Amino acid sequence: MEPRTCIAAWDADKLTLYTPTQGISNCRTDTARDLGIPPETVHVICHYMGGGFGNKNQNQDADLITAMLAKEAGAPVKLEFTRKDDFIGVHGRWPTIQYYKVGVSRDGTIKAIQLRGYSGMGPYRKNTGAIAGIELYQCPNIESLVYPVYTNKTVSGNFRGPEYPQGFFGIESMMDDVAYKLGMDPVDFVLKNMTRKYRDEMPYTNYSLDDCIRRGAEVFEWKKRWHPQPGSDRGPIKRGAGMAFMAFRSALGRSSAVVRLNTKGQYTLFVGVTDVGPGAKTTMAMIAAEALGVPLSKIEIVSGDTDRCPYSVGESGSRTTIQTGYAVIQAAEALKLQIAEKGLPKGDDVRVGSATPNPTLEGKVRAAFGAHFVEVEVDTQLGRARVLKYLAVHDCGRIMNPLTATSQIKGGATMGIGMALHEDLLYDRRTGQPLTAGFYGARLLTHRDAPEIEVIFIESDDGYGPYGAKSMGESSKVPAVAAVANAVFNAIGRRMRDLPITRDKILGALA
Amino acid sequence: MKTFANANAHDLQQAVTLVQQTRQDGRAASFVGGGSDLLALVKERIVAPDVLVNLKTIKGLDQVTLTGGDATGMTIGGLITLDALSRHPVVRRQYAVLAEAAETVATPQIRNVGTLAGNVCQRPWCWYFRNGFPCLKNGGNTCFSAAGENQFHAIFGGGPSHIVHPSDTAVALVALDARFRVVGPTGERVVPAAEFFILPQQDARRENVLGPEEALAEIQVPSARPGTRSTYHKVMDREAWTHAVVSTAIVLEMDKQICRNARIVLGGVAPIPWRLPHVERMLAGQRITETLAAKAAEAALEGAKPLARNAYKVPLTRGVIHRTLLALAART
Numbered sequence: 001m002e003p004r005t006c007i008a009a010w011d012a013d014k015l016t017l018y019t020p021t022q023g024i025s026n027c028r029t030d031t032a033r034d035l036g037i038p039p040e041t042v043h044v045i046c047h048y049m050g051g052g053f054g055n056k057n058q059n060q061d062a063d064l065i066t067a068m069l070a071k072e073a074g075a076p077v078k079l080e081f082t083r084k085d086d087f088i089g090v091h092g093r094w095p096t097i098q099y100y101k102v103g104v105s106r107d108g109t110i111k112a113i114q115l116r117g118y119s120g121m122g123p124y125r126k127n128t129g130a131i132a133g134i135e136l137y138q139c140p141n142i143e144s145l146v147y148p149v150y151t152n153k154t155v156s157g158n159f160r161g162p163e164y165p166q167g168f169f170g171i172e173s174m175m176d177d178v179a180y181k182l183g184m185d186p187v188d189f190v191l192k193n194m195t196r197k198y199r200d201e202m203p204y205t206n207y208s209l210d211d212c213i214r215r216g217a218e219v220f221e222w223k224k225r226w227h228p229q230p231g232s233d234r235g236p237i238k239r240g241a242g243m244a245f246m247a248f249r250s251a252l253g254r255s256s257a258v259v260r261l262n263t264k265g266q267y268t269l270f271v272g273v274t275d276v277g278p279g280a281k282t283t284m285a286m287i288a289a290e291a292l293g294v295p296l297s298k299i300e301i302v303s304g305d306t307d308r309c310p311y312s313v314g315e316s317g318s319r320t321t322i323q324t325g326y327a328v329i330q331a332a333e334a335l336k337l338q339i340a341e342k343g344l345p346k347g348d349d350v351r352v353g354s355a356t357p358n359p360t361l362e363g364k365v366r367a368a369f370g371a372h373f374v375e376v377e378v379d380t381q382l383g384r385a386r387v388l389k390y391l392a393v394h395d396c397g398r399i400m401n402p403l404t405a406t407s408q409i410k411g412g413a414t415m416g417i418g419m420a421l422h423e424d425l426l427y428d429r430r431t432g433q434p435l436t437a438g439f440y441g442a443r444l445l446t447h448r449d450a451p452e453i454e455v456i457f458i459e460s461d462d463g464y465g466p467y468g469a470k471s472m473g474e475s476s477k478v479p480a481v482a483a484v485a486n487a488v489f490n491a492i493g494r495r496m497r498d499l500p501i502t503r504d505k506i507l508g509a510l511a
Numbered sequence: 512m513k514t515f516a517n518a519n520a521h522d523l524q525q526a527v528t529l530v531q532q533t534r535q536d537g538r539a540a541s542f543v544g545g546g547s548d549l550l551a552l553v554k555e556r557i558v559a560p561d562v563l564v565n566l567k568t569i570k571g572l573d574q575v576t577l578t579g580g581d582a583t584g585m586t587i588g589g590l591i592t593l594d595a596l597s598r599h600p601v602v603r604r605q606y607a608v609l610a611e612a613a614e615t616v617a618t619p620q621i622r623n624v625g626t627l628a629g630n631v632c633q634r635p636w637c638w639y640f641r642n643g644f645p646c647l648k649n650g651g652n653t654c655f656s657a658a659g660e661n662q663f664h665a666i667f668g669g670g671p672s673h674i675v676h677p678s679d680t681a682v683a684l685v686a687l688d689a690r691f692r693v694v695g696p697t698g699e700r701v702v703p704a705a706e707f708f709i710l711p712q713q714d715a716r717r718e719n720v721l722g723p724e725e726a727l728a729e730i731q732v733p734s735a736r737p738g739t740r741s742t743y744h745k746v747m748d749r750e751a752w753t754h755a756v757v758s759t760a761i762v763l764e765m766d767k768q769i770c771r772n773a774r775i776v777l778g779g780v781a782p783i784p785w786r787l788p789h790v791e792r793m794l795a796g797q798r799i800t801e802t803l804a805a806k807a808a809e810a811a812l813e814g815a816k817p818l819a820r821n822a823y824k825v826p827l828t829r830g831v832i833h834r835t836l837l838a839l840a841a842r843t
Binding site for chain 2: 383431
């Protein structure tokens with residue numbers, strides 16, 4: 001939860017930046033480009049950071065400002081944002097307005113989907129403004145018109161699943177409505193219409209959506225918790241259940257790793273990754289230990305330093321484990337080959353294995369799959385919605401570290417609950433000034449607001465990535481908002497179309 | 512953040528003199544207790560004191576004293592922390608409404624430093640005021656909430672400012688008929704709770720009668736009559752660290768099933784703790800049934816004037832009163 005900070009120091013023409021970044025390599029090239037200096041003269045260091053959350057995978061404005069101030073001052077400069085600066089000066093999720101039209105036959109088969117959407121990008125465009133979700137459904141006729149628009153609000157950027165949670169909230173609210181209109185159980189409707197091939201064309205490297213949804217429905221006791229007639233609980237406190245599912249990109253790509261063995265039998269792993277929160281350094285060392293067949297304690301890791309580590313793709317897009325993790329295995333194999341050829345190192349010698357693989361998928365699409373099931377309780381007199389039960393079922397391929405993996409899913413689901421029921425950066429309409437910047441005003445969840453979240457992994461190995469590991473970090477937030485919102489509908493029989501679903505809106509809808 | 516000097520006071524008179532002298536020198540002074548509200552205001556540049564007169568160095572002002580004789584009851588030093596107040600055994604037993612209100616405030620960290628007097632005198636949490644808009648509270652001529660974002664603003668007693676009073680303990684203290692001992696340059700005075708808080712139509716710049724050189728020293732609470740039970744219900748937007756969207760403090764004097772006397776005060780709905788005497792009269796001498804509680808809740812919202820975005824507070828407040836009243840009456 002660290003706000004933006006940076007220390008910049010110049011030594012003649014060489015710049016050193018200590019900055020919390022999700023990509024030391026990108027930060028170096030971007031900074032060099034912006035300052036008009038060669039990339040080799042920029043040294044980026046990030047050994048520890050207080051969380052990534054998505055929009056630190058470029059050089060940040062803060063880095064550039066600090067570098068320029070340090071040049072001007074002729075001395076090292078440290079810049080540190082206040083929490084309020086961080087809310088206003090850094091980039092949050094783009095808000096959207098989405099209109100859907102869905103054509104469906106009487107037997108519940110989707111025939112056509114149209115989306116007209118608008119994304120608020122702020123005064124300049126930093127990222128795509130896309131709205132994801134339609135591709136979840138198998139449908140011969142899809143039209144998606146998305147217009148990123150300039151606004152007088154803070155600039156929008158990438159934030160955990162940049163185009164996903166808000167897009168999935170839109171499409172899955174819509175499809176939930178369609179299912180009720182048809183008199184179908186939303187779970188049956190999804191099973192009938194969900195993607196089987198990517199955009200009806202490309203096969204997935206493995207496919208487990210049926211498993212995720214069926215297993216989830218069974219463990220959650222969907223039939224028992226879901227009300228065929230929404231809002232049918234008697235009494236002022238009503239319960240309801242909702243679900244949403246997801247498929248999330250899990251692409252392969254280029255990254256690098258170097259492993260070195262010295263005469264003391266100590267292995268040193270060099271990777272460019274930074275730990276944005278999920279424990280990436282531990283995971284990288286675990287992969288190296290596995291590939292080398294040595295205990296974890298034999299692996300030392302050097303990371304987050306452009307002068308000491310090889311290229312890293314950057315810790316965004318949920319790809320650190322898949323891409324750099326795969327490079328770690330390849331580097332370990334290269335080292336083992338060296339040892340086989342030349343024997344163990346002697347004296348001051350070392351053996352070094354390195355790799356920069358760039359694997360491809362040969363016409364297939366790789367995706368992580370999942371489904372979330374949520375039960376809520378809505379107090380219709382006091383307007384309060386509360387999550388009672390939360391189950392997240394995920395296929396993230398092979399699980400590398402069960403503890404951190406479970407935390408990733410819980411964290412994403414918790415953020416989704418916050419986005420669904422709590423958080424808002426509200427603006428004064430006349431002046432355009434933000435009114436709720438900061439953790440107090442924006443109503444982030446506290447520990448007491450986070451429910452118990454049950455996580456089930458359906459492990460798979462599609463033969464790609466490191467031991468079949470797929471993406472994870474962002475995907476746990478993707479279906480969460482939609483699942484909570486659909487549960488609220490099931491409880492009160494009112495479709496809440498405006499996030500967050502707060503007390504004023506619930507009581508307004510019920511008035 | 513503006514820099515300031517700290518001056519430790521050893522008694523209340525010295526504190527008042529320090530503030531007075533600083534102001535006579537043309538500099539700004541503030542009394543400070545726990546500082547949790549004041550420092551936030553300083554950091555946001557809402558206030559800019561040159562000198563903070565520290566009250567925490569005054570001994571004995573953080574105690575609960577039980578008083579005997581004709582004026583039975585208790586006296587609470589203004590410097591008691593919210594945490595200590597909420598845990599005090601006598602307060603918990605005889606004045607549950609106050610203990611419950613204190614323990615709903617903010618977070619454990621804030622309750623560990625925040626004081627009762629500070630909580631009662633807390634400045635509003637209207638987002639226009641706290642974000643430095645040139646509003647009435649910040650010395651301007653406009654209340655931006657009137658035609659702006661007023662989700663959390665007043666449905667009673669608003670105009671020209673539409674803030675809601677932010678204190679939980681103030682609501683409980685009004686329900687307890689507390690009296691506030693105020694110390695200032697001309698000596699001291701005791702102000703009944705009903706007169707301590709003032710509406711914006713009287714003075715839109717401040718929330719209570721305290722002058723710039725006056726401090727709230729202690730609070731006197733009359734003894735609870737036999738059969739008294741009380742509670743505080745606070746509706747929040749999350750489970751911790753928010754002010755009341757709506758709250759109610761209810762004190763009932765019960766004689767078996769019959770309510771002899773009731774005091775009902777609302778928080779989060781008006782620029783002051785909002786007492787409901789007409790509803791209290793409806794309940795006196797009655798058995799509190801489901802029907803009567805519903806009637807009382809209905810009557811409580813008569814005359815409410817919601818703004819464009821806070822009409823939800825009307826059914827919400829109704830629900831809170833209905834439910835809290837019934838639950839308290841049914842308690843054995």
